[in-house]
Amino acid sequence: MSDDHADPHPNQFALLRQRRFGPFFWVQFLGAGNDNLFKFAFTVLVTYQLQVPWLPEGMAGLVIGALFILPFVLFSATSGQLADKLEKSGLMRLVKNLEIAIMAAAALGFLTANAALLLGCVFLMGLHSTLFGPVKFAYLPQHLTERELTGGNGMVEMGTFVAILLGSLAGGVLIALPQIGPTAVAVACFAVALAGRWAAQAVPHSPATDPQLKINWNPFTETWRNLVLARQDIVVFRSLLGISWMWFFGAVFLANFPAFAKGVLHGDEHVASLLLVVFSVGVGVGALLCEVVSRRHVEIGLVPAGAIGMSVFAIDLYFAARGLPAVPVQGLGAFLAQPAHWRVVADLFMLALSVGVYSVPMYALIQLRSQPSHRARIIAANNILNALFMIVSSLGAGAMLGAGFTVPEVFLATALLNVLVGAYVFLLVPEYLLRFVAFGLSRLIYRFEVQGDRHLPTTGAAVVVCNHVSYVDALLLMAASPRPLRFIMDHRIFAVPVLGWLFRLAKAIPIAPERENPAAYAAAFEAADRVLAEGGLLCIFPEGGITRDGQLQPFQGGVLKILKRRPVPVVPVALHNLWGSFFSRVEGGTAMVRPLRRGLFSRVGLVAGPALAPEGLSPDSLRQQVGLLLQTPRQSVR
Incomplete structure (x- = not known):
């Protein structure tokens, strides 16, 4: 709730x-x-x-x-x-x-x-x-x-x-x-x-x-x-x-x-x-x-x-x-x-x-x-x-x-x-369909509880940074957000059946490592800047990929590159209790192996913290903010 x-x-x-x-x-x-x-x-x-x-x-x-x-x-x-x-x-x-x-x-x-x-x-x-x-x-x-x-x-x-x-x-x-x-x-x-x-x-x-x-x-x-x-x-x-x-x-x-x-x-x-x-x-x-x-x-x-x-x-x-x-x-x-x-x-x-x-x-x-x-x-x-x-x-x-x-x-x-x-x-208007899928996922598969949702802005440009635990993180963020989110996502996730199609409908921005595909890397940052210039809400997973051990990984510097070009508020968000679910990597680093591994309606959560000014942020300080939210007890965020 x-x-x-x-x-x-x-x-x-x-x-x-x-x-x-x-x-x-x-x-x-x-x-x-x-x-x-x-x-x-x-x-x-x-x-x-x-x-x-x-x-x-x-x-x-x-x-x-x-x-x-x-x-x-x-x-x-x-x-x-x-x-x-x-x-x-x-x-x-x-x-x-x-x-x-x-x-x-x-x-x-x-x-x-x-x-x-x-x-x-x-x-x-x-x-x-x-x-x-x-x-x-x-x-x-x-x-x-x-x-x-x-x-x-x-x-x-x-x-x-x-x-x-x-x-x-x-x-x-x-x-x-x-x-x-x-x-x-x-x-x-x-x-x-x-x-x-x-x-x-x-x-x-x-x-x-x-x-x-x-x-x-x-x-x-x-x-x-x-x-x-x-x-x-x-x-x-x-x-x-x-x-x-x-x-x-x-x-x-x-x-x-x-x-x-x-x-x-x-x-x-x-x-x-x-x-x-x-x-x-x-x-x-x-x-x-x-x-x-x-x-x-x-x-x-x-x-x-x-x-x-x-x-x-x-x-x-x-x-x-x-x-x-x-x-x-x-x-x-x-x-x-x-x-x-x-x-x-x-x-x-x-x-x-x-x-x-x-x-x-x-x-x-x-x-x-x-x-x-x-x-x-x-x-x-x-x-x-x-x-x-x-x-x-x-x-x-x-x-x-x-x-x-x-x-x-x-x-x-x-x-x-x-x-x-x-x-x-x-x-x-795929936004209706995407929100329907996110709505169903957050209520029919999980018991999704949101805390601090008042910190997710209803107007104006902002960047949301979040830990990356599973293949459905983006859908749960969609369900929690009061308005559309545009995601920067690893290009490989678009090859996942069904989910890849949904993320294309969501107009997610694919990004590849600069050493692997410099053109795709540059295009992703150009697209991200356009989202913010139009007053949109951009979401990025700074770990650069889904965690393989359930722990918060080091944050990459891509978010700072976005903020340097377009300084906007940053909203830290943490997803709770998704590790060990069907959509996370558990068994040998592979996800989606055993359906209903934790049964239906398993409790998962999202905690959003107050927006941070872009000045003086670093990957480590952002990781620290998200880490604090991961340790936040229920009902303690204001």
Whole structure:
């Protein structure tokens, strides 16, 4: 486990008690809830109660959904600029004032049964959410540390899906009240808007990140400019695409729950509501699990795990639903009395949990890696892509259903497409795959305990020096580091099966002895200097090779050559208890001879010490620092 014992905030729920997060969380929660209360109540109204000749009941949900999404496409770019240029707490209060005005108009629409006015309010609530989106995700990294960002995003993700669920359920219940339904919805929507504005009053001051920004009011040129801006960091941009794919995937399931419940599961509207509840709770649980599993870091190794779960459980959902017998429409009790239906519910829950695990680290990564000066515009680009992917999702699923495919077949096609998209993304951005392998190694093969991880820098150039005990040292360092590491490694390790391929994916820098290959030796130092010049984190094993006796070997002078050219802080790190494991050289100097030599979950550790100034360092002094860390008792590093 990480050494978070000194952290005054033990988990993500503690953030709710703090002013920097609590009021913001409730603003987001109430806004998402009000969106869905209003939309669902309006959809039920025009479907069951109010006959509108120009809005057929079969098209009502599609029209309302499209009108709500349209502002995200048109105005996200402008809202991103506003969020970068203006102070965020004031902008939140302005957006909440707008929500109160919109809900006042919507209340009039419900009381007078004016469908046209209510459709206009749907568009305006979409605009309200468009304005709030970039503020929401740009606010978090201003107030949360790297260790809190995953938990904060998990709380927001959980809160959003719970709010969607509660808002939809409340909208359905209130609009169905005999005689007073529209009035009850009008009062509820206006009251929730007032509560949101009250919560916004307590959001702390959040300075503008680019106050000199000149607003481009043309949404089309600014949208293109935002997408170009997002592409400047290819990892961030492909993470945007990954999140947009998640919304594509999720929209297929959410949009087809009613048809799936009625036509495949033979359940009534309560069964359809159960599917929505299970999905929302599953996403919330997955989102909250991220902080626990990632040990309070932004752990993008969870993303492939989530993607695998999304496909596995969606495919099993197809098989679970395929053989269900045709029976008369049944209520919730009769549905749950059938054991076969519990497999459907379990698949849906695990699928949704996987969505939560997949999405939270991606949101946290975008916030962490985006430049603060244009972070909100990056989030705006994300919202644009999300909306476009959801539109394509609706069109694609509709086309398949129109061509005669069943809902389970649509789910299966989406699951298989997710396999292809995941493989494409993870090969394009190998950092996800590498962190997944490192995450699995440190938790499924070893019991990996990290101490002093707060000394591993989250920003800026630095050199990490570490003892070299095994062939998986680099993977364990990847698992401990809050950001990517570039390794200088002996060229011979690239010939090791599987590991060599992984280290190439990690863009490790091969180095050969100068007397053996002078060109490769010089090229390694040139590459190392480029890493540091770009503000990266470089790791070197100064012993020059894996120890053959378990003892710390003399340090070579290569690290000083790097520091002489580019003086940056040096972080000493020591790996504990790897000697004697499968991946270390024990039997006759040979590694990887006897699998599970020490069994599964053997305890290994990493201790990081405070950064050292580059001036005055020598190979011996660095070796001494690492040696002291090797002797450090648990929990004594600060």
